Amino acid sequence: MPQHTFILNGNRVTVDCAGDVRLLWVLNDLLGVHGPKYGCGVGVCQACTCHINGKAFNTCAVPVSQIKATDRITTIEGLAASVGKPLHPVQQAWLDNDVAQCGYCQPGQIMAATAKIKQIKAQGRSVTDADLDQIRNVCRCGTYPRIRKAIKEASAKM
Amino acid sequence: MGEGTVVGTVETPVGTGVSRRRFIGYLIAAPTLVAGAQLAADSAKAAIPTVQPVDLYDLSDLLTDAARPTANLITIAVNPDGTVSFALPRAEVGQGITTAVAMTIAEEMDVPVDRVRVTLADARPELVWNQITGGSNTMHAIFTPVRTAAAVARGALLEAAANQLGVSAAELTIRDGVITAPGGATVTIGSLSKLAAVSENVTVRAQLKPRSQFRVVGKPQRRVDALDIVTGRKRFAMDLDVAGAKPTMVCRPPTINGTARSIRNLAQVKAMPGITDVAIIPHTRYVAGGVAVRGDTFGQCIDAIRALNVDWGPGTVEGKSDATVLADLKNAELPMAPPVNLLAKTIEQKFTFQFRAGDPLETNTAIADVKPGRAEIWSSLKTPIWAQEQIALNLGIPITGVKVHVTEGGGSFGRHLFADAAFEAAAISQKLGKPVKLLWHRTASFRQGRVHPMTTSRVRATYLGGNVLTFEQRNTAVATDWGHGFGEVISALGATPPGANLGYSQAIFNLTANVPYDFGVVTQLLNEIYEANTFNTSAVRNVYSPDVTTPRELLIDQLAKAMGQDAYRFRRSFLRDARMRAVLDKVAQVGNWGRAMPAGTAQGLGVHREYKGYCACLVEIDCRPATVNRSIPNAHTGPRVTKAVCAVDVGLPVNPLGLEAQMMGGIMDGIGQVLSYSLHLKDGHFLEGSWDAAFYTRQWNTPGDLQVIVMPPTADEPGGAGEFSVAPSMAATACAYARATGTMPTTFPVNHNRANLGFTPAPTVPPVPASPTDGLQKAY
Numbered sequence: 001m002p003q004h005t006f007i008l009n010g011n012r013v014t015v016d017c018a019g020d021v022r023l024l025w026v027l028n029d030l031l032g033v034h035g036p037k038y039g040c041g042v043g044v045c046q047a048c049t050c051h052i053n054g055k056a057f058n059t060c061a062v063p064v065s066q067i068k069a070t071d072r073i074t075t076i077e078g079l080a081a082s083v084g085k086p087l088h089p090v091q092q093a094w095l096d097n098d099v100a101q102c103g104y105c106q107p108g109q110i111m112a113a114t115a116k117i118k119q120i121k122a123q124g125r126s127v128t129d130a131d132l133d134q135i136r137n138v139c140r141c142g143t144y145p146r147i148r149k150a151i152k153e154a155s156a157k158m
Numbered sequence: 159m160g161e162g163t164v165v166g167t168v169e170t171p172v173g174t175g176v177s178r179r180r181f182i183g184y185l186i187a188a189p190t191l192v193a194g195a196q197l198a199a200d201s202a203k204a205a206i207p208t209v210q211p212v213d214l215y216d217l218s219d220l221l222t223d224a225a226r227p228t229a230n231l232i233t234i235a236v237n238p239d240g241t242v243s244f245a246l247p248r249a250e251v252g253q254g255i256t257t258a259v260a261m262t263i264a265e266e267m268d269v270p271v272d273r274v275r276v277t278l279a280d281a282r283p284e285l286v287w288n289q290i291t292g293g294s295n296t297m298h299a300i301f302t303p304v305r306t307a308a309a310v311a312r313g314a315l316l317e318a319a320a321n322q323l324g325v326s327a328a329e330l331t332i333r334d335g336v337i338t339a340p341g342g343a344t345v346t347i348g349s350l351s352k353l354a355a356v357s358e359n360v361t362v363r364a365q366l367k368p369r370s371q372f373r374v375v376g377k378p379q380r381r382v383d384a385l386d387i388v389t390g391r392k393r394f395a396m397d398l399d400v401a402g403a404k405p406t407m408v409c410r411p412p413t414i415n416g417t418a419r420s421i422r423n424l425a426q427v428k429a430m431p432g433i434t435d436v437a438i439i440p441h442t443r444y445v446a447g448g449v450a451v452r453g454d455t456f457g458q459c460i461d462a463i464r465a466l467n468v469d470w471g472p473g474t475v476e477g478k479s480d481a482t483v484l485a486d487l488k489n490a491e492l493p494m495a496p497p498v499n500l501l502a503k504t505i506e507q508k509f510t511f512q513f514r515a516g517d518p519l520e521t522n523t524a525i526a527d528v529k530p531g532r533a534e535i536w537s538s539l540k541t542p543i544w545a546q547e548q549i550a551l552n553l554g555i556p557i558t559g560v561k562v563h564v565t566e567g568g569g570s571f572g573r574h575l576f577a578d579a580a581f582e583a584a585a586i587s588q589k590l591g592k593p594v595k596l597l598w599h600r601t602a603s604f605r606q607g608r609v610h611p612m613t614t615s616r617v618r619a620t621y622l623g624g625n626v627l628t629f630e631q632r633n634t635a636v637a638t639d640w641g642h643g644f645g646e647v648i649s650a651l652g653a654t655p656p657g658a659n660l661g662y663s664q665a666i667f668n669l670t671a672n673v674p675y676d677f678g679v680v681t682q683l684l685n686e687i688y689e690a691n692t693f694n695t696s697a698v699r700n701v702y703s704p705d706v707t708t709p710r711e712l713l714i715d716q717l718a719k720a721m722g723q724d725a726y727r728f729r730r731s732f733l734r735d736a737r738m739r740a741v742l743d744k745v746a747q748v749g750n751w752g753r754a755m756p757a758g759t760a761q762g763l764g765v766h767r768e769y770k771g772y773c774a775c776l777v778e779i780d781c782r783p784a785t786v787n788r789s790i791p792n793a794h795t796g797p798r799v800t801k802a803v804c805a806v807d808v809g810l811p812v813n814p815l816g817l818e819a820q821m822m823g824g825i826m827d828g829i830g831q832v833l834s835y836s837l838h839l840k841d842g843h844f845l846e847g848s849w850d851a852a853f854y855t856r857q858w859n860t861p862g863d864l865q866v867i868v869m870p871p872t873a874d875e876p877g878g879a880g881e882f883s884v885a886p887s888m889a890a891t892a893c894a895y896a897r898a899t900g901t902m903p904t905t906f907p908v909n910h911n912r913a914n915l916g917f918t919p920a921p922t923v924p925p926v927p928a929s930p931t932d933g934l935q936k937a938y
Contacts, residue, residue: 017455018431022929025455029405034397035390037568039519040600041460043930044850047519052937061933076390091388098380098815101823102252103387104519104568110388119938133790133858138849140519140569141252142826143819144860 005069008033009078019065024048026064027075035076035107039138046137049108049115050075051082056115076107079114090114093154101141109137109147117155127155183310183364184230191236191318191354193310205732206625206678217669218770218878221295224287224647229303231285234263234311240335240348242269242311244304245279249291249540249574251518251567252823253880254816257382258297259304261813265374266308266367267315269335269347276382281542281562287647291540292575292697294769294878297812301876302366309364311354318354319345369810369874376871378815383566395523395537395565395579396597403525403593404434406586407459409449409466410602412922413842414693416473417441418449423467427451430465432458435590439582441473443641443691444548446578446606448925450586452594457929460599464924474692476842480612483839484510487614487634490687494618494630498679502627505716506618510905511705512836513636513844514610515852516698520568521603526583527593532559537580538567544643545577549584571827572698573608575642599926601847609837609844610698611636611686615709619677619717626717626732629677632685633705638663638697639690659690666697671706674767675714675732682706699827700884703768708832708906711764711889712896725763725893726751737807737872738767741774744805744867749776758782759800762894766886769878771808772869775825775890777801777861781898794853794916796909797898799829799891801863804883809873818866821883825864828887830855832895832903836910843922851917853909 001016008031015030024041027033027050036059039047043061050059051074052067067073079088087095090110100106112135120127132148139147186192235243242263250256260274282289288299312332319337320327322345331338338344369375386392411417418438421427428436432454441447451462497504524537533553539545542562550557567574583596598607613635620628637659640648645662667684684702718728726746733739742765745751751761758781765774778801788795804821811817834853837844846852896902905911920927 018458020461021432021455021457023933025405025457028396029455029457032399034393037394037520038396038456038597039521040848041456041929042600042848042927043933043936044848045519045600052934055937057937058930058933061930061936063931066931066934076388080389087388094388095380095384098384098819100381100384100387101254101819102518102520102567102569103383103392104252104394106387107390115938129862133860135857138519138854138856140517140571140854141819142823142855144826144855144857145822145864146819148857148860148862 004064004067006067007072009074010081017064020063022060023062023064023067024059027059033075033077037104037108039105046112047105047108049111049137051111051115054118056112076111079111088114089157090117090154093150096153097146097150099143099146099150101143105137105139109139112137113151113154117151117158121158127152183306183362185310185314185356185360185362186233187356187358190238190351191311191314192233193307193314194230194233205676206627207676207734208673208678208680210672210680212669212672217293217666218295218298220651220669221290221293221647222299224651225299228285228288231288232303232307234307236311236315236347236351238348238351240346241273241275242267243275245277247279247282247285247289248296249538249564249567250278251538251570251574253820254381254813255296257379257816258812259300260382261374261379262301262304263308265372266305267312268332271374271379271382273335278564278566280564281546283543283546283557285543287650289543290644290647292644294880294882297876298770298878305366306364309366310362313362313364314354315347315350318350322353369871375812376814379813380815392566394520394568395525396595398525398536398565400525400527400536400593400595403527403595404452404454405456405459406450406452406594406596407456407463407599408439408582408602409451409463409468410446410606410925411448411470411473412925413473414475414606415441417447417471419469419471421449421466421468427462427465430458430462433462435592436462437589439585439589444581445585446582452590452592456597460926460929463926464928473842478839478842480512480839483612483636486687487612490685491616491634492632492683492685494632495681497620499620499622499627502620502622504618504620505713505720506616507709507713507902508614508616508904509709511613512906512910513612513839514698514831514836515604516572516608516610516696517603518569518571518573521600522573522579522598522607523596524579524583525593525595526580526587528553528584528587531555533584534561535580535584536563536565537577538570538574539564539577539580540570540574541577541643545580548577548581552581553584553588572696575644575696576608601920601926604837604846604852605844606694608694608696611638611693611695613705615705617709617713619713621717621721624721626677628679629673631682631706631710633702634685634687636693636695637686637688637690639695641690644697660686667702670702670768672767673710674735674738674765676734677732700881703766703885704831704888707764707766707885708889708892711893712902715893715896724752729763729765735772738765738772741765741772741805741807741869744869745774745776745803748865748867749803751776758898760894760898762890762892762897764886764889764893769882771806771877771882773804773806773882773886775883775886776803777887777890777894779891779894779898781895790858792850793856793858794834795858796833797895798859799861802861802887803865804887805867805869806882807869807872808877808879810871810876811868812876814868817868817879820879821866822864824881824883825887826855826860827884829859829891831888832891832906832908833859834907834909836907845915845919847920
């Protein structure tokens with residue numbers, strides 16, 4: 001079985017598995033990392049969103065063979081540490097606005113929001129409603145309005 | 159009960175002769191304190207009064223009465239570390255009951271909310287009807303029992319403290335888990351947990367705190383699991399580590415409820431990388447079935463499912479489509495009543511509500527470990543006792559050998575009333591002789607999972623002069639399946655004979671459907687078609703009410719127009735309850751009803767009474783072409799609700815922040831059901847198979863302005879919340895759409911019969927799409 005090595009939440013990990021297994025299942029089923037959630041397996045719902053070298057991506061849509069040994073994969077479990085704080089400002093905004101209901105989609109929402117805010121800030125502007133309208137993450141509980149508020153608040157603190 | 163704990167139990171008043179705040183409880187024999195509970199039991203207008211049986215006894219009453227005989231079997235324990243524990247016999251699926259219950263205990267015991275540990279109880283058969291999560295009934299049913307148990311525990315702690323500190327209990331105060339004597343001496347409740355314990359059960363009288371002294375109940379409280387959620391620590395069934403429980407998925411038939419006859423390439427699929435087992439699982443009453451595949455990763459299960467070559471037998475709806483089901487519904491329509499006044503004018507309409515998926519974001523998931531003579535199950539279950547009984551029956555093992563754990567659920571929306579994942583996982587584990595972690599693929603979830611049944615509704619009103627003389631409603635629907643134990647509650651309380659699904663449906667319809675207006679003679683009837691397991695249906699969020707309320711409110715707008723009145727004033731003048739008028743007035747005022755708006759945009763109103771409460775919504779919608787056709791990449795856009803205002807009176811609000819969240823979620827549901835969210839049935843299967851095909855509300859459909867007003871307390875007990883705003887928000891959105899477009903929408907969602915589906919249906923064989931490989935190219 002081929003070995004795949006990458007940096008997961010700051011630690012180097014190596015896993016034995018076929019190269020076409022999508023990263024989501026490597027994390028969930030082989031490494032026991034459960035923050036990224038299965039919601040569709042076809043890159044639609046975004047519940048499995050994590051970061052690769054700081055950018056958001058769907059782990060259900062990336063074979064583990066595409067991950068390089070130097071790639072830094074961050075899951076929700078490693079988000080706070082990535083900024084060296086007990087909580088990332090986006091996580092704090094989620095708490096401040098009591099965003100979550102069942103919570104199943106929220107790790108993906110937070111990872112997507114964090115990357116979105118960074119992307120918008122890199123363009124030298126602030127978050128608009130049009131930006132928020134483009135967020136694809138599904139929340140069946142319907143927490144969308146609180147997500148919008150939390151993103152605007154977090155963005156002001158990042 | 160663990161070493162070193164105190165426990166309290168509960169008793170509530172029997173009949174009405176007992177003062178409201180005097181309750182009987184027990185101190186239960188245990189090494190530490192354990193307390194238990196025992197529970198027993200305006201229209202001055204000229205309009206023609208309407209009286210319906212549901213005004214006197216509704217579904218909330220029925221569910222609470224069903225839970226009452228065993229309400230004394232709940233216990234609250236005080237632990238040596240000063241925490242308080244309670245195993246809640248209900249399912250938490252996002253509705254916030256663990257938080258509301260923790261608040262209730264904290265209030266009554268004067269301990270901080272973060273010291274209360276609320277977990278979900280395993281299936282407890284002795285609770286009978288007191289472990290069902292449905293009808294938004296949890297807080298209504300358990301508020302007083304939980305308070306009583308907490309009050310008993312508090313009393314025992316004070317007695318123990320009095321003995322230790324040498325003062326009388328009456329002189330002590332308790333705050334934040336610390337008991338203080340007049341001289342300033344203190345003792346913590348944790349240190350008293352053993353001292354307060356009793357060696358045999360003792361009956362005591364509990365004094366519940368008066369509402370005027372509440373410090374926690376009624377104040378906004380963030381979810382108790384919020385930190386776990388935002389850090390990825392919250393555990394769902396999928397995340398549990400059960401030895402040997404490898405990923406397992408099922409290859410589903412191409413049509414609804416088909417059966418696998420044989421596997422043509424068994425050896426080939428068994429030899430695929432990571433695959434350990436492949437086996438046919440027959441379709442039965444409660445098991446969807448197909449070909450189960452078990453392997454090292456779910457990804458490899460998906461690959462194996464796609465490689466399977468299966469000989470499929472027919473399903474239960476072969477050849478059926480939207481049009482054939484609609485025709486069957488038409489043939490089953492019940493007649494309207496004869497006219498009461500030949501001079502009266504008549505307004506009538508017929509509406510169609512398409513199939514809607516009950517999908518939560520967490521698909522059906524369960525872990526099962528079945529061994530000879532015993533089984534252990536983990537899943538999000540709203541009827542765990544029924545699940546335990548059925549699993550014992552299906553597996554042929556004694557019920558005492560079946561352990562059922564209720565896990566935190568990633569949403570429900572009616573999906574978890576049944577135990578689809580648990581039953582299927584148990585069947586697979588037994589067949590393979592190995593533990594399994596079963597996960598439904600999303601495509602299977604949409605295509606084979608339980609749905610809100612297609613429904614038609616005919617409404618007719620007659621009016622004469624300034625009065626409405628009659629209001630009739632005849633709903634005809636594909637059967638809602640009540641075979642999950644909920645129906646048995648109805649039988650047990652004498653509402654209908656056991657076993658008849660249509661009887662259950664009609665009983666629940668009659669216990670929920672209502673017209674809160676004085677419209678003279680009112681009749682509302684339901685008829686259903688097909689056996690309950692023809693389509694896979696369930697009581698999806700708010701059950702019958704969305705398809706009862708939306709037609710009524712649309713017709714009311716027409717009535718108001720025909721009678722020359724403003725839609726708000728008309729409603730206000732005919733509503734027969736002051737609490738209902740108050741929520742309507744609130745949304746009209748906050749939402750600025752009647753303000754001038756550009757052509758193509760409009761406001762709409764909807765009201766609803768259920769769950770011992772009252773809810774009103776006002777929405778504003780934008781149906782102008784520039785909005786309808788706005789471009790968002792790969793998004794179904796359409797008309798947009800730009801503003802939503804909701805006012806809710808639930809009697810006693812326990813957690814206003816949680817209530818606001820539930821109303822918000824219900825509004826997203828209501829918007830989706832009017833504008834875009836449905837399933838298309840064709841040739842015996844649903845076309846939708848992903849969230850980019852079934853257009854549930856997304857960020858690009860979300861109102862930018864949403865306000866929820868939680869009304870001040872109007873009662874001493876909480877009503878229900880989890881499903882409440884679906885019906886009124888759906889009605890308000892439909893009314894706004896009708897006004898903005900100048901048309902009467904008769905099919906919901908309004909986009910259902912669009913010329914262009916807006917997605918390419920995935921094939922049914924193989925039944926799941928391949929996982930993409932382009933994730934890195936799309937990184938942002």
